[in-house]
Amino acid sequence: MSRKGMKLLVDSLTRSAKHFNKSEVECLVKLFDTLVAKACREYAGAGFDRTVFRDTLHSALGMMDEVVLDRVFSIFDGDNDGCITVVEWVEGLAVLLRGTLEEKMKLCFTVYDLNGDGYISKEEMFQMLKNSLLIQPADEEPDEGVKDLVEIALKKMDHDHDGKLSFTDFEKAVRDENLLLEAFGPCLPDIKSSISFEQKIFRDIPK
Incomplete structure (x- = not known):
């Protein structure tokens, strides 16, 4: 993606995801690109599939319950095409990590x-x-x-x-x-996992 394209994407996501600033959105887009590289090729770089999503939430955020992970995937995957796009990824994480009550x-x-x-x-x-x-x-x-x-x-x-x-x-x-x-199952990452995930992903942002 060109620098201009990246800037437009980051500006747009900073507005729509609300809970992240521009530097944080940039870090999440980079993480997204890393995950896309792991995904099966059927989405041709547009996003990643359920398996990569579940593995990431499992390893990065300690979310274990498979039924819950499947349901969270469906919520992130707003257009229900089986592929998480960069917009769905950043907007979904905004709620999962920093959403209001x-x-x-x-x-x-x-x-x-x-x-x-x-x-x-x-x-x-x-x-x-x-x-x-x-x-x-x-x-x-x-x-x-x-x-x-x-x-x-x-x-x-x-x-x-x-x-x-x-x-x-x-x-x-x-x-x-x-x-x-x-009450009916762990849908959100615990605070400790969220903090360590954010520290890891946002570590290069100047304080």
Whole structure:
């Protein structure tokens, strides 16, 4: 890409991604180029695929849950073509690493709403929790423990008592108790991983 092209891209992404300055966007574009070089050639340099995305979030940000990673990939991949472009990459990371509470609530809710109908149903809570709870007490029927957790979550978060969570329910619950943001599985990198990722990627930016 020419210097002029790069400048236009960085200016545009600094506006749309909001949470990064120009120097940071430049570093993220460089990282993007490195990842594209690892990707399969089918995207001809336009972006990278699900495998590279998952490997990167796994190794760089410590995100382990495969179902969650797949869902986060779908959120980044706004046009649903199986390829993460530079715009999707930078705008997605802006929310993942530095999003407002509102942005992070939308991201987590979308991850948990597996069928995209605008609600988190009991079945979806069950699926997500079953995934993220790896160690079960040996003497208990594993699914029973998960079902109990679903009931506890509903009791705490289902404000209109309709047996499922709308975004309004979810938002109210999270605003009352921030820890409920990732109630059904780890959608966001932990603070330590985020900080070390940023330090590594942005290390060449003059202070």
